[in-house]
Amino acid sequence: MTRVRKYHLALIGVAALIVVVSLVRVLTGFDDLTSSGTVGAALILAVPIALAGLGGLWAERAGVVNIGLEGMMVLGTWFAGWAGYQWGPWAALAAGLIGGALGGLLHAIATVTFGVDHIISGVAINLLGPGITRFLSEVLYKEGTPAAEAGAGITSSPAVSGDTPTISLPLLSSGPDLLGKLESTHWFLVADVAGVLRGLTHQMNLLVVLAVLLLPLTFFVLWHTAFGLRLRSAGENPWAAESLGVNVYRIKYVAVVLSGAFAGLGGVFLVFVSDKYVEGQTQGRGFIGLAAMIFGNWRPGGLAAGSALFGYANGLQLRSAQTVTTFFLFGAVLLLAYLVLQVHRLTAPDRPAELAAPGVRQYVVMAGAVVGAAVLFWLWLVIDELPNDFVFITPHVLTLLVLLIASQRLRMPKADGVSYRRGEQH
Template sequence: MTTSTTATDLNQPSLEPTAPTGRKLSLPVLLLVISGVLALTSIVRIITGADGITNVSQMSTALELAVPIGLAGLGGLWAERAGVVNIGLEGMMILGTWFGAWAGFQYGPWTGVLVGIAGGALGGLLHAFVTVTFNVNHIVSGVAINILALGATRYLAPLAFEGHQGGSAKQSPPVDSLGDFTVPGLSDALQTLNEKGWFFVSDLAGLLGGLVTNVSWLTLVAVALIPATWWILWRTAFGLRLRSCGENPVAAESLGVNVYKYKYLAVIISGGLAGLGGAFLSIVANPFYLEGQTSGRGYIGLAAMIFGNWMPGGLALGAGLFGYTDSLNLRGGSENVHALLLLGALLLIIGAIWQAVRKKYVAAAITFVIGALVFTWYATTNEVPNQVVAATPYVITLIVLALSAQRLRMPKADGLPYRKGQGK
């Protein structure tokens, strides 16, 4: 068996997973939508004077914050495409932060990255062992791993870090930098263009400038993993077999696929990617391990995966969105979030008009009312409370999931128990 065509010729179930329902956005349409949102953001920037929402520093910070979220989401995608729900991404990220920093301050940052991946993969192996071999509920196993990882790192941190310069019971000694790069000439040109304050052009320059200014080498690796995942899972026989385990494991087994093996591989890779996200946090984002530094990013990564409809490209957009909202906490948070209230109101009103055009009048009315309330909030205040700024990434997560829920289709066998030979 090499392709799904062979399976069909033999009058047996095809390994090719069913295509998701609903219309797919083509690349030109997607670029048009992104351009429209950027243009609307530019209008909001000009009206409010909140230049920080699209400057180079904001976008560079957003990229850095999006990377661990994207890696966690990518880990979730690998596991769930093979039919295993991985709520334990947060715990695997915690293992990645601890192991990455522990090895990083002793043996160098790149060694720390590799050991961080191994730490997360160890959590993935445990999750696979419990869920695949013993058929324990995937949610229960994931929650247990999150608790176990937190407890294990709290126990190990004092043993490993106390007594070293800069180390304590809750923090590791500093780790050397992996280094970063800035594209000479291009970065300065985009920075200058961004500072002009022109409509759309300056905002586009800010977005692009963030991608070529002070970018960590590990960020390049993380970004490259997005198309690599797409190619492996959708363009290779290995990926076809793995995805078939998440769609119809009984049919896959009938065609000779070792379902257990592929589920194990997928969940171990999932843990390794989450561990890489954790190592990024403790080596790049902060040059040390700090208890609690994942701050729920494993869960947000899972939300980004769901927002992306279990596809790498959509996942990347979701991670970028959540990374951007998270960056508002660090750079002019109150002013920028207040400006984004206007952006949110405009998007909701446009959404209401679109719903009305499609003759969904009830949804259009509800969306319009919400948009009007958000606009009223913007118009009657000059700033938002700091608590709202801190909660923005999590609120955006809930809103995005609520709005996108109707068009989603998870792998058919995702989270379902499977026993070898159960189709006989």
């Protein structure tokens, strides 16, 4: 019953969020808030973040901190670009996975076998990834090589040969564009739902579908299989797992190598979007994926929400810089909704025992919500357009704020980052 209730609450939360966004769209007149173009851009921007975060989830659930996701993603982009221009997109997919997995293997050797501090090893991989790829580019893409004649430079590969596969989901995006017509009506809620559905289903890159499927697959494997139980036990108490016959070293190796492969897959997606490898194209997405995983409390569902949040904020500021000011109104509405929920919880006859006698902290939080809502509403009224510098950093600031709020309820695996040695319990 508990699992069903949580599932229902998640659906209700998503529905309420769409209603709030639709209300903000009507009040501001900014139709890009829920347009299919914005949703499609958000999806493209969220996928590499989600894949990197998925890599962090697998490693840290096994007790290995992996801040080297950025370097592993860089390796995935380079190998995908190198193989893709020669043999096509499927070779790019395989090479990117292998490139990222090699970075994961290096991290596993350093941390699991030799006991190197996980943070130091991750920083080293983040430095090695761009260095190795630059060296390989200078060797294989220098002037006079076949790659250079095909359009490569020191900082980019030739274009991937062949078209990357795209699909549209049946019924929703095939045949007459009914969703597009509904979106163009700009009706309250109807147009918003149509825009979201059209953006999520029309002409999707095949890797988008794969990334979306990997999230529930990860949940099933880690929480509903014997292998997943062993992997999570290695991240909670590896010595207890060892006493039950689990090969903790092997579990950690598998988890970290898969972690690198997921980050490499995120790099492949970036290559598919830009049609080639370009130096620096990851732009810190590995770190943002790690932040999304922490925001999601080391669970796939929360990771998906965190990735979607950053992707949406980034996609919105790319589509329309003026629309970013609506975040002020959106934040004010959310704070007011939070305030209403808190008042309802405090006055409900069946309220939890800890709320029977509200303390100073509850009242301070509620007062802060009132002040925050008032300030955000005032900013929305007086600011017509943010300077470009502020628009550019909006997604990053939003991520930091969300992480700050979410940090109150986080629970990382107990043995995450702990150096494990067989038979030497700490």
